[in-house]
Amino acid sequence: MSFTHLHELIRMADEKQTSIANLMLEVEIEQSLHTEKEILERMNRQFFVMEEAARKGVETPVYSRTGLTGGDAHRVGAYLKRGTSFLAPQTLQAMSFALSVNEVNAGMGRIVATPTAGSAGILPGVFISLLDSGRYSREDLVRALFTAAALGLVIANSASISGAAGGCQAEIGSATAMTAGAIVELGGGTPTQVGHAVGLALKNSLGLVCDPVGGLVEIPCIIRNGLHAVTALAAADMALAGVKSVIPADEVIQAMYAIGNAMPESLRETGLGGLAATPTGKALRERVFGKKVETE
Amino acid sequence: MKYQSAFEMIGPVMVGPSSSHTAGAVRIGNLAREILNEEPRSVEFRLMGSFYETYQGHGTDLALLAGVMGYSTDHPAVSEADKRATEVGLVYTFKKEHLGFFHPNTVAVLLHGDRHNVDLIASSLGGGKVEVQELDGLSIRFSGEKNTLILYHADQQGFLAKVSHVLDSEGYNIARLSLERWRRGGYAITVCEVDEEIRGDLLEILHTKVSQLKDVRVVRSL
Incomplete structure (x- = not known):
């Protein structure tokens, strides 16, 4: 089977009375000629890399190579300990982990692209906070990564998972939808509810442009990962509560594709428009590159 | 190209900051090194406009260098590849050049070893996925995602028949095959992707049984 339509995936899971994660695993076994054990072990190793990146920046401040960003995961972690936050502690923890992954990324540290490096914080942020909650085992979470993978495929x-092709919605939006859908399945939701979570999460990311300052994966990428970890959790809760995505997820994905195509090039990872084109954005760019960079 | 594997969505494991500007660049360097099949002595990178404009901020230069030195996308020393290159005496240059009508994230790699040279143009397509566009001036496309044989040979009748016969009798399934030549009877390159791991003895057998074959290089899958 090929992963192109969510409604097909949902129908197949319903017919076979299995999970989306299991369908993905079956395809992976068939395509790679590796055993289920080998594939799960490989994913488990990646999960350890995610965990390392998620905790690193919370424990000690991590700064980017350019010096433009860093230390925010640590700040949020410290604030969390004060016990005065608006968000529930576990939710805020997911945010701090997500920030950490992208700070590690900007520092040329080791991360797992989920699905891309620029959006690598959302999924690990949420998953490691769920690991710490004690409600789910490492094995459960590793299996749920296959749900996320199927949705990403x-x-x-x-549509697209590339900011250069489809804007930030294609990276951050996709990561948010993958995470929301995966934890709905983890939380006992039906394949149909997984579909709604994808639709709800993605709808809330439509139109998000890719306008990084200096073309660097820092501003606003790191902050967006932190905030969208919270969105993923919220979308999953909505779907598990029975809220439906009135526009079916497949149509939301198509809308994202159409919106991406309609986006001007200046808002698709060129570092020319949006936040990158603000006075501060331009000044920061000059600070990093040392000279005025001609705009194309 | 359609995405098929769970590990394309959850993965690769890489050093940041960008899957296309960093991880993909490491992979392009890796491909050039594998094709060279010896220790590189010097390398020239020519980057297309948009790739060039942001390469320092994304560490694309370090990633390309790390790649030709054989580091993986998740090697912790990617960020200090320039220092390591100087230590091992690898001479490198970076230039800006319009290479033609390719994906914006495209680079030409000219790699010199003691015995061989490799002249490669490759694009980083996103998510760490890469595609070779040209090899030694011939329009040849492959991704390095499967085990790949690169056969340098004379353009003569029966070449592919002999190669496919050897592969079949040695138990290999051909996943993809493409042949490009300079002119009739001239120099040609065939790229052949197979599903199986490529064993060392295959290269000897190919050299013995296929008279037109001048050289073979192997690119092993990720």
């Missing part, structure tokens, strides 16, 4: 094959 559908989006990548029918």
Whole structure:
């Protein structure tokens, strides 16, 4: 099977009375000629890399190579300990972990692209906070990564996961939808509810442009990962509560694709428009590159 | 190209900051090194406009260098590849050049070893996925995602028949095959992707049984 439509994936999971994670695993076994054990072990190793990146910046401040960003995961972690936050502690923890992954990324540290490096914080942020909650085992979470992968494949094959092609919605939006859908399955939701979570999460990311300052994966990428970890959790809760995405997820994905195509090039990872084109954005760019960079 | 594997969505494991500007650049360097098949002595990178404009901020230069030195996308020393290159005496240059109508994130790699040279143009397509566009001036496309044989040979009748016969009798399934030549009877390159791991003895057998074959290089899958 190929992963191109979510409704097909949902139908197949319902017919076979299995999970989306299991469908993904079956395809992976068939395609790679590796055993289920080998594939799960490989994913487990990646999960350890995610965990390391998620905790690193919370424990000690991590700064980017350019010096433009860093230390925010640590700040949020310290604030969390004060016990005065608006968000529930576990939710805020997911945010701090997500920030950490992208700070590590900007520092040329080791991360797992989920689905891309620029959006690598959302999924690990949420997953490591769930690991710490004690409600789910490492094995459960590793299996749920296959749900996330299946959802990512559908989006990548029918729209895009590249900021240069589809704007930030294609990276941050996809990561948020993958995470929301995966934890709905983890939390006992049906494949249909997984679909709603994808639709809800993605709808809330539509139109998000890719306007990084200096073309660097820092501003606003790091902050967006932190905030969208919270969105993923919220979308999952909405879907598990029974809220439906009135526009079916496959149509939301198509809308994202159409919106991406309609976006001007200045808002698709060129570092020319949006936040990158603000006075501060331009000044920061000059600070990093040492000279005025001609705009194309 | 459609995405197929769970590890394309959850993965690769890489050093940041960008899957296309960093991880993909490491992979392009890796490909050039594998094709060279010896220790590189010097390398020239020519980057297309948009790739060039942001390469320092994304560490694309370090990633390309790390790649030709054989580091993986998740090697912790990617960020100090320039220092390591100087230590091992690898001479490198970076230039800006319009290479033609390729994906914006495209680079030409000219790699010199003691015995061989490799002249490669490759694009970083996003998510760490890469595609070779040209090899030694011939329009040849492959991704390095599967085990790949690169056969340098004379353009003569029966070449592919002999190669496919050897592969079949040695138990290999051909996943993809493409042949490009300079002119009739001239120099040609065939790229052949197979599903199986490529064993060392295959290269000897190919050299013995396929008279037109001048050289073979192997690119092993990720």
